[in-house]
Amino acid sequence: MSAQKELDQQDTSSPVTIAEQPVQVLDADGNVCPNATLPDLSDETLVSMYEDIKLARRFDERAISLQRQGRIATYAPMTGQEGAQVATSYALDEQDWLFPTYREHAAKYVHGVQLASLLKPLRGIRDGYAVPDGVNVMPEYIPIATQVPQAMGMAWGHKLQGKADHAVLCHLGDGATSEGDFHEGLNFAGVFDVPAVFVCNNNQWAISVPRERQTASETIAQKAQSYGIEGVRVDGLDPLAMYQVTNEALNKAKAPAAGERRPTLIEAVLYRFGAHTTADDPSAYRDEDEANEWKAKDPVDRFGKFLYKQGLLDERLEAEMDARIEATISDAIEAAEQAESDPNQLFEYVYDEMPDRLREQRAELDALREKYGDGAFDGVLE
Numbered sequence: 001m002s003a004q005k006e007l008d009q010q011d012t013s014s015p016v017t018i019a020e021q022p023v024q025v026l027d028a029d030g031n032v033c034p035n036a037t038l039p040d041l042s043d044e045t046l047v048s049m050y051e052d053i054k055l056a057r058r059f060d061e062r063a064i065s066l067q068r069q070g071r072i073a074t075y076a077p078m079t080g081q082e083g084a085q086v087a088t089s090y091a092l093d094e095q096d097w098l099f100p101t102y103r104e105h106a107a108k109y110v111h112g113v114q115l116a117s118l119l120k121p122l123r124g125i126r127d128g129y130a131v132p133d134g135v136n137v138m139p140e141y142i143p144i145a146t147q148v149p150q151a152m153g154m155a156w157g158h159k160l161q162g163k164a165d166h167a168v169l170c171h172l173g174d175g176a177t178s179e180g181d182f183h184e185g186l187n188f189a190g191v192f193d194v195p196a197v198f199v200c201n202n203n204q205w206a207i208s209v210p211r212e213r214q215t216a217s218e219t220i221a222q223k224a225q226s227y228g229i230e231g232v233r234v235d236g237l238d239p240l241a242m243y244q245v246t247n248e249a250l251n252k253a254k255a256p257a258a259g260e261r262r263p264t265l266i267e268a269v270l271y272r273f274g275a276h277t278t279a280d281d282p283s284a285y286r287d288e289d290e291a292n293e294w295k296a297k298d299p300v301d302r303f304g305k306f307l308y309k310q311g312l313l314d315e316r317l318e319a320e321m322d323a324r325i326e327a328t329i330s331d332a333i334e335a336a337e338q339a340e341s342d343p344n345q346l347f348e349y350v351y352d353e354m355p356d357r358l359r360e361q362r363a364e365l366d367a368l369r370e371k372y373g374d375g376a377f378d379g380v381l382e
Helices: 003-009 043-068 082-090 105-110 115-123 147-160 174-178 180-192 221-227 239-253 288-295 299-309 315-338 343-347 356-372 375-381
Strands: 097-099 168-173 196-202 230-235 264-269
Touching: 043 082, 043 105, 043 115, 043 239, 043 299, 043 315, 082 105, 082 168, 082 196, 082 239, 082 299, 097 147, 105 115, 115 315, 147 168, 147 180, 147 196, 168 174, 168 239, 174 180, 174 196, 180 196, 180 221, 196 239, 221 230, 221 264, 230 239, 239 264, 239 299, 343 356
Parallel strands: 097 168, 168 196, 196 264, 230 264
Antiparallel strands: none
């Protein structure tokens, strides 16, 4: 179908709405909010979602510790955002594609990426960046917002190919809304009605730049109005609200009737509890009291309280859950550390023809390995 036909057939009468107050299902104490409707999820799914959120929190703690020990490279923590990550991936169908940033570790895991694969690239093993067979997760994006037009392009491709049951979920940060890629991607998405959902994880800080210095708009969700699509604000610390809104947006993206497929911009209002990365010190630019106010709405505690009140969780079941989590993460760390990698790969795939200075450095490395053996490098990592 030509671009002109796309324009002729698009539904320009679709309503554009902006939720002024973030959608919320659970309050900070795990109670169902007045007039809120629980998403249609089985008891088993609710408990499984909670376990994955807890696993993400514990994985974050272990990964930070590994980085401090020199066993992995710089790491981007997700504490505070794991509830939104897990919930949005639970809304995905297997055939849907996920476009993550460098912080969506839990979102990738829930959609099929192994925990060990999350650690491998941080240990210099390039295979960790490869898209696993049968897993629809793109490699993480480091440059800010470059994934937005690319996600739009894949979604547009699905539409042109008639893949009515396929959608694309794209994560981005609040800082990404200051990039041209954000505007271009969402503008095309709105013009061509692509089956995509864009989740802006508004964690209030783009490294040290506060949200109010990113945009004069009152909300990020209202930016959707410029592109003729729906914008929804959600309490990003409420996993059930995140699942509910994302599921509805994905269903709209895959609406079966011709002309009804529409993209959505979701603003997840949440907070990065820790540092931007392990190379960052948030105490240098933000008040700890601010962080504590957000931590009072912790997604792990909040969801856990809800499950206890619903009679779906007790101390025995949670202890069993914690044991499984520890074993799963320990196995992943062991698998990542046992993966073999040739140090000479450091010099490959950088230049078409290796310059003399890299040849000299590789020769120096080879001499050290011959003299001391590769075991000498193990001590550095341990």
